[in-house]
Amino acid sequence: MASEQTHSGNPKVDIEYRRKKSAEEMRYQIVSFTMMIFLTLVAFIAVGYGDFTAWFIVPFILLLAIVQVVFQLYYFMHMSHKGHEAPALFLYSGLFVGLVTVLAFVTIIWW
Amino acid sequence: MSTYAQKKGFGATIWEYLTTVDHKKIAILYLIAGGLFFILGGLEAMFIRIQLAVPNNDFVSAGLYNEILTMHGTTMIFLAAMPLLFAFMNAIMPLQIGARDVAFPFINALGFWLFFFGGIFLNLSWFLGGAPDAGWTSYASLSLASKGHGIDFYALGLQISGAGTLMGGINFLVTIINMRAPGMTYMRMPLFTWSTFVASALILFAFPPLTVGLFLMIFDRMFGSNFFDVSNGGNTVIWEHLFWIFGHPEVYILILPAFGIFSEIFATFSRKRLFGYSSMVFATVLIGFLGFMVWAHHMFTTGLGPIANAIFAVATMAIAVPTGIKIFNWLLTMWGGSIKFTTPMLYAVAFIPSFVGGGVTGVMLASAAADYQYHDSYFVVAHFHYVIVGGVVFGLLAATHFYWPKMFGTMLNETLGKITFWLFLIGFHLTFFIQHFLGLMGMPRRIFTFLPNQGLDAGNAISTVGAFFMAVATLILLINIVLTSVKNKKVGNDPWEDGRTLEWSIPSPPPFYNFKQLPLVRGLDALWVEKMEGKNGMTPAEPLGDIHMPNNSFIPFMISLGLFVAAFGALYRADYGWGLPVLIAGLAITLLSMFVRSVKDDHGFHIHKEELLNDDDKGGKA
Amino acid sequence: MHVEEKFTAETWPAAPEKQTLEAKNKFLGFWLFLGGETVLFASLFATYLALKDKVPNAEHALAKDLFELPLVFIATMLLLTSSLTSVYAMYHMKNFNFKKMQLWLGLTVLLGFAFLLLEIYEFNHYVHQYHHTFTSSAFGSAFYTLVGFHGGHVAFGLLWITTLMFRNGKRGLDLYNAPKFYVASLYWHFIDVVWVFIFTVVYLMGMVG
Numbered sequence: 001m002a003s004e005q006t007h008s009g010n011p012k013v014d015i016e017y018r019r020k021k022s023a024e025e026m027r028y029q030i031v032s033f034t035m036m037i038f039l040t041l042v043a044f045i046a047v048g049y050g051d052f053t054a055w056f057i058v059p060f061i062l063l064l065a066i067v068q069v070v071f072q073l074y075y076f077m078h079m080s081h082k083g084h085e086a087p088a089l090f091l092y093s094g095l096f097v098g099l100v101t102v103l104a105f106v107t108i109i110w111w
Numbered sequence: 112m113s114t115y116a117q118k119k120g121f122g123a124t125i126w127e128y129l130t131t132v133d134h135k136k137i138a139i140l141y142l143i144a145g146g147l148f149f150i151l152g153g154l155e156a157m158f159i160r161i162q163l164a165v166p167n168n169d170f171v172s173a174g175l176y177n178e179i180l181t182m183h184g185t186t187m188i189f190l191a192a193m194p195l196l197f198a199f200m201n202a203i204m205p206l207q208i209g210a211r212d213v214a215f216p217f218i219n220a221l222g223f224w225l226f227f228f229g230g231i232f233l234n235l236s237w238f239l240g241g242a243p244d245a246g247w248t249s250y251a252s253l254s255l256a257s258k259g260h261g262i263d264f265y266a267l268g269l270q271i272s273g274a275g276t277l278m279g280g281i282n283f284l285v286t287i288i289n290m291r292a293p294g295m296t297y298m299r300m301p302l303f304t305w306s307t308f309v310a311s312a313l314i315l316f317a318f319p320p321l322t323v324g325l326f327l328m329i330f331d332r333m334f335g336s337n338f339f340d341v342s343n344g345g346n347t348v349i350w351e352h353l354f355w356i357f358g359h360p361e362v363y364i365l366i367l368p369a370f371g372i373f374s375e376i377f378a379t380f381s382r383k384r385l386f387g388y389s390s391m392v393f394a395t396v397l398i399g400f401l402g403f404m405v406w407a408h409h410m411f412t413t414g415l416g417p418i419a420n421a422i423f424a425v426a427t428m429a430i431a432v433p434t435g436i437k438i439f440n441w442l443l444t445m446w447g448g449s450i451k452f453t454t455p456m457l458y459a460v461a462f463i464p465s466f467v468g469g470g471v472t473g474v475m476l477a478s479a480a481a482d483y484q485y486h487d488s489y490f491v492v493a494h495f496h497y498v499i500v501g502g503v504v505f506g507l508l509a510a511t512h513f514y515w516p517k518m519f520g521t522m523l524n525e526t527l528g529k530i531t532f533w534l535f536l537i538g539f540h541l542t543f544f545i546q547h548f549l550g551l552m553g554m555p556r557r558i559f560t561f562l563p564n565q566g567l568d569a570g571n572a573i574s575t576v577g578a579f580f581m582a583v584a585t586l587i588l589l590i591n592i593v594l595t596s597v598k599n600k601k602v603g604n605d606p607w608e609d610g611r612t613l614e615w616s617i618p619s620p621p622p623f624y625n626f627k628q629l630p631l632v633r634g635l636d637a638l639w640v641e642k643m644e645g646k647n648g649m650t651p652a653e654p655l656g657d658i659h660m661p662n663n664s665f666i667p668f669m670i671s672l673g674l675f676v677a678a679f680g681a682l683y684r685a686d687y688g689w690g691l692p693v694l695i696a697g698l699a700i701t702l703l704s705m706f707v708r709s710v711k712d713d714h715g716f717h718i719h720k721e722e723l724l725n726d727d728d729k730g731g732k733a
Numbered sequence: 734m735h736v737e738e739k740f741t742a743e744t745w746p747a748a749p750e751k752q753t754l755e756a757k758n759k760f761l762g763f764w765l766f767l768g769g770e771t772v773l774f775a776s777l778f779a780t781y782l783a784l785k786d787k788v789p790n791a792e793h794a795l796a797k798d799l800f801e802l803p804l805v806f807i808a809t810m811l812l813l814t815s816s817l818t819s820v821y822a823m824y825h826m827k828n829f830n831f832k833k834m835q836l837w838l839g840l841t842v843l844l845g846f847a848f849l850l851l852e853i854y855e856f857n858h859y860v861h862q863y864h865h866t867f868t869s870s871a872f873g874s875a876f877y878t879l880v881g882f883h884g885g886h887v888a889f890g891l892l893w894i895t896t897l898m899f900r901n902g903k904r905g906l907d908l909y910n911a912p913k914f915y916v917a918s919l920y921w922h923f924i925d926v927v928w929v930f931i932f933t934v935v936y937l938m939g940m941v942g
Binding site: 065 | 742743744747751761764765767768769770771772774775776778779780782783802805806809810813816817820821824827828919922923925926929930932933934937938940941942
Binding site for chain 3: 315319324706712
């Protein structure tokens with residue numbers, strides 16, 4: 001879903017097209033935002049409810065967090081648009097190094 | 112401000128260098144500063160070897176010895192090797208990709224001044240109560256117990272320098288991704304550019320853990336936190352993990368640019384293209400990736416357990432594979448080529464057995480069980496000096512000769528260069544080869560003296576002799592530099608006569624805008640492709656037009672100065688009342704300078720087409 | 734000069750943040766910086782996870798004693814909404830509507846500032862109610878460093894956006910400042926990304942035990 005310059009030759013047509021595309025994209029953004037609120041609520045309720053075990057809650061809320069971050073990255077930060085190949089590569093590489101670090105710290109610090 | 116250098120006064124030249132954002136001038140700044148720190152680190156090495164020349168020596172006290180050895184390691188890695196590599200990456204990489212500067216010239220300057228002020232701050236410790244004394248690795252238990260402010264100088268100084276390095280890394284990455292000349296695809300980039308690219312990616316990901324570790328150390332020592340304080344719930348191994356998650360990629364950051372330099376040298380002086388280009392690129396990337404998975408091989412004896420040790424041992428040994436691919440490719444580049452034994456080529460040829468020697472002892476150390484014997488002995492010291500001196504330092508010395516004409520327009524003397532080479536090579540092996548055996552015979556590392564008649568006397572004496580050879584070699588190199596600068600005999604675009612890549616297609620040194628017209632790249636070894644077709648230069652990819660260049664600025668200096676002042680405030684906050692105000696004032700200087708940079712528009716300036724037409728023989732004829 | 738060229742809504746390019754080489758470089762350079770920041774925060778998270786609940790004796794409050802759902806929920810809503818308001822700001826920037834962009838950026842700053850105030854209140858509460866401080870235990874040091882670094886990033890972001898708003902208030906949008914607004918909004922989103930993990934890993938997981 002890229003936003004591109006259109007060249008129909010008629011600036012009035014171009015701008016109408018672009019405005020429509022922008023508005024459409026804003027709808028996606030609102031949907032994303034609503035999803036994020038929903039995911040946040042679910043996470044808080046899962047913790048507040050009290051009847052679930054930690055073995056369920058922890059992976060569950062982590063998963064919810066990851067999904068929410070995907071929305072933030074791909075929609076709010078436009079990582080789904082073209083021209084984001086290098087940013088995505090470096091962000092995922094950083095994430096990889098970060099995850100290896102976290103894994104090490106939760107396994108081989110206290111033993 | 113659109114003319115090239117006129118006859119400038121001394122003051123004007125100083126101001127030019129204080130405010131430059133030109134990658135070529137910044138490279139010279141890195142070369143000078145890195146060179147001076149290299150001499151300093153070398154002196155520290157001499158003092159170490161003099162103290163260890165004979166048993167029971169009292170040349171320096173135990174405490175002072177600890178400071179000297181800490182500063183030797185810290186200076187050599189952070190203030191000498193890294194900056195010198197940055198000098199060459201800055202000077203040459205933009206030229207190799209056909210760019211007019213790096214992506215962020217202002218940030219390039221900022222990176223240099225941060226490194227510079229960090230290095231000065233660290234070394235001021237000598238005069239302000241004592242240098243850090245817990246080794247370049249500064250493990251937490253020892254560091255927290257270290258009296259005086261030495262470790263504080265270490266943590267704050269490296270934090271400032273490290274910020275500069277991180278900026279440099281991002282700068283090089285964006286430059287390579289966004290600013291290649293038309294026709295230069297990724298797989299047509301020279302190997303030195305590829306190794307700059309991968310090393311910069313390593314910098315981007317390896318420096319943040321160091322940043323965090325240094326903050327934790329600063330907080331524990333100067334602000335009362337408890338990260339490493341066991342009695343309050345802390346754990347000292349956290350430092351080791353953070354340090355080595357940085358520290359292992361760091362050594363690949365050091366060696367990969369050196370590998371890149373050697374790739375250029377082997378191809379140029381065998382008059383033959385680099386063998387196995389794609390596999391060289393692949394191997395470089397793989398080394399970079401694997402470099403992040405092996406850090407705990409520095410921690411085998413901390414009790415991580417057999418499973419963790421085994422995983423890291425295997426991953427460590429795996430790195431030998433892509434490295435081996437590179438060694439064979441270099442050898443096969445020479446095979447069948449028309450070899451010219453210039454000084455750079457001598458270093459390259461000597462690098463092969465020296466680095467491989469260091470590499471194989473690395474595989475020995477990678478075996479976790481065996482490492483229980485080698486750990487903290489001179490065997491380790493021998494290993495890492497073989498790879499660092501035999502790899503990085505040889506690469507830097509080779510690059511100094513190879514790229515001197517491109518950076519300064521003159522050629523270092525070949526005879527003196529060869530004398531330096533032989534003295535340095537002999538000295539290097541004398542010093543460090545014997546240290547393998549000293550380690551195997553049980554000599555621990557980081558000890559300030561040893562007892563006589565334990566079998567260690569002869570080895571240490573020989574090791575010290577080698578150090579003097581290296582010192583003389585360095586002196587001769589300095590004489591070479593002085594004589595060359597005084598003689599000032601100018602050379603042309605391609606003084607080695609067999610240049611294959613774009614940097615040799617422009618004058619030596621290049622005009623400040625590098626390329627009058629961006630070149631059209633038609634293949635790998637872009638200049639060689641044109642030479643083989645009988646042309647004597649590159650075909651332009653664009654018509655002659657106005658060139659947009661960045662303005663100079665004093666703000667990078669000010670931002671760095673602010674942090675330098677703030678560091679003093681942080682260091683002395685607990686001792687003196689003025690500490691906190693000075694910390695705040697320093698941060699305010701930095702923030703204010705950043706603010707001024709943000710709000711004051713800076714659009715650079717344009718060189719007009721007409722001036723370029725007159726600018727025909729900048730730099731001298733071949 | 735091209736970069737200070739005056740535009741109209743019709744001539745304004747579709748992707749104003751990437752039209753010049755400087756803009757493309759800023760865009761890429763900032764994403765790379767975010768890659769590095771990811772590793773930085775991962776290291777802080779890792780340290781926190783290693784030192785969570787590590788206190789010298791039983792008199793010290795642990796995660797499950799300290800954190801309260803309502804406060805964290807409000808903070809999260811504030812920051813999440815501020816992320817949306819910055820998206821609106823960029824939408825108006827793409828449509829060359831400078832005044833509306835400034836309005837939504839202003840809302841972003843207000844929400845972010847409210848978040849910070851709430852956080853300061855929260856820290857103050859822990860310090861006085863539970864004697865849970867930066868120096869009281871390894872757990873305290875790790876908590877305040879992780880959450881504090883995030884708060885510091887929020888504060889810096891507020892200064893950044895405010896400076897941009899005031900500096901460019903009189904001259905409107907052009908190809909020189911559009912990339913600056915865009916990069917600042919990327920930063921703001923990233924801070925929200927970090928917060929998602931903070932509220933999950935520190936607060937929610939802390940309350941679960």
